[in-house]
Amino acid sequence: MIKLKLSAIPDDRPVKITAELPATVHRDLVAYAELLGRETGQTVSNPAKLIAPMLARFMMTDRAFSRARRDTKSR
Template sequence: MSDLKLARIPDRTPVKVSISMMPDLHAALQDYARIYARTYGREEPVAELIPAILSAFLESDRGFARARAELEKEGAT
């Protein structure tokens, strides 16, 4: 086995998830998409924005990060 500088690339296979949401959340997401298009000059469908919104939320949640690190420690023992 060779010692490559690049680590093995993780699985990048998308996972499809279907959700139901309240009409007011759907309207807010549509508004977000319109504001996004106005801000960046590029339209993106709501379905493409949702994963980015969720990722940004999870990355900014420090409590989640701490709890997730604890879960990983528990799994390692």
């Protein structure tokens, strides 16, 4: 069994942004969506919906970002 960093995607009110991705990143995103669908049993019809949870997970696990954010809040 593959241990992916993402789990089921929560239904949340989105903020629309536009971003351009390199073709290789898009292909990887589609592949990740397929793997996630097999792993969770939840079909990901639009791989772009993975971008927000991936960014959130990335920022949550970035220690330098967490430290800087904590330092900013304590001022």
